[in-house]
Amino acid sequence: MDNGLKIDLKAAETVVCEKCNNTTFSEVFSFKKVSKLLTGSSQDALVPFPMYKCESCGHINEEFQMPE
Numbered sequence: 001m002d003n004g005l006k007i008d009l010k011a012a013e014t015v016v017c018e019k020c021n022n023t024t025f026s027e028v029f030s031f032k033k034v035s036k037l038l039t040g041s042s043q044d045a046l047v048p049f050p051m052y053k054c055e056s057c058g059h060i061n062e063e064f065q066m067p068e
Helices: none
Strands: 023-035 045-056
Touching: none
Parallel strands: none
Antiparallel strands: 023 045
8 A cells, every 4th residue: 555655764764782783683572461350351361562682682672672
């Protein structure tokens, strides 16, 4: 679907690791357990939260971390 928006990625900021300045990341997941009492279900629910870790050193930038 073309919404007419033109983005020049050459002008966009490249995200780098806060620790080692690497520019490649891997997707990892953290999970929150939600009580069955809150969901109305017969079991607790696991809710995944995707985050991105540095391919080089494993650090997760603050902007990628799960909000607490």
